[in-house]
Amino acid sequence: MKSMQIGRAKLTWLDGGVTHMDGGAMFGVVPKPLWSRKYPVNDKNQIELRTDPILVEVDDRKLLIDSGIGKGKLTDKQRRNFGVKEETNIDESLQELGYTRADIDTVLMTHLHFDHACGLSIADEEGYAPAFPNATIYTSEVEWEEMRNPNIRSQNTYWKVNWEPVQHQVETFKQSKEIVPGLKMVHTSGHSDGHAVIIFEDGEETFVHMADIMPTHAHQNVLWVLAYDDYPVTSVHEKQKWMKYGNDRKAWYIFYHDYKYCALRYDQEGNVIDQVEKEQHTYEN
Secondary structure (H helix, E strand, O other): OOEEEEOOEEEEEOOOOEEEEEHHHHHOOOOHHHHOOOOOOOOOOEEEEEOOOEEEEEOOEEEEEOOOOOOOOOOHHHHHHOOOOEOOOHHHHHHHOOOOHHHOOEEEOOOOOHHHHHHHEEEEOOEEEEOOOOOEEEEEHHHHHHHHOOOOOHHHOOOHHHHHHHHHHEEEEOOEEEEEOOEEEEEOOOOOOOOEEEEEEEOOEEEEEOHHHOOOHHHOOOOOOOOOOOOHHHHHHHHHHHHHHHHHOOOEEEOOOOOOEEEEEEOOOOOEEEEEEOOOOOOOO
16 A cells, blocks of 8 residues: 655555446547557556545544445446456455554545445445444535436446445535545536545645546546546536646645556646656456
């Protein structure tokens, strides 16, 4: 596991599993000869996308950003279609740090698509139970509403098994929510209608987590958005806004999905000035 300190916050990337999703869908209208120069692709046209929750330890709090792909929730067909070569190992990651799931007091859900929310509940004798029983789960009001009442398109990614066991733990917000001093969630829409980003400021130290409006380092170009996005033009505008904010502050951009980087910093011209790489994994075919 990789850790880093940003201001008074310590960040650690847990082992949340991996998907391999269609590269064309992940880069939308961008031609493959362009995006494949920036992000590796396999012979099935799939790109590796980690689903690694980020543990944030700040002010004696233990917060988790998103929850991983989970364990035992996917059918064989889903595992094949989504390229899931490895499921979550969060218990093992937390154990290495001397923690358990019960120590997590807050979960920040940028959105509730299955590859972010499957880790919210775990199987037990009666069906499914909260994976983080002592945590308050924050998500935007819009996202929570669609999670429970998906439309004909979004029902493929908003699953009842991911929200019903934890509904008593959920707190929603409209535009923004400060979780601890300097750490806030901001509703952006774009990737999903309820999608949110996470911003942390502590003096001159800043991190920006743009979640799936910039899921990997290869999505740095503001026009490179996902075919999965419900509101792609909104994604473009929000990415442009938050990248200007981050680059002006030489902020760290932290990643949940990126196969290579935990975090990157750019200058005002968008050049990489610092980086923290993830531990590399190998998978069986």
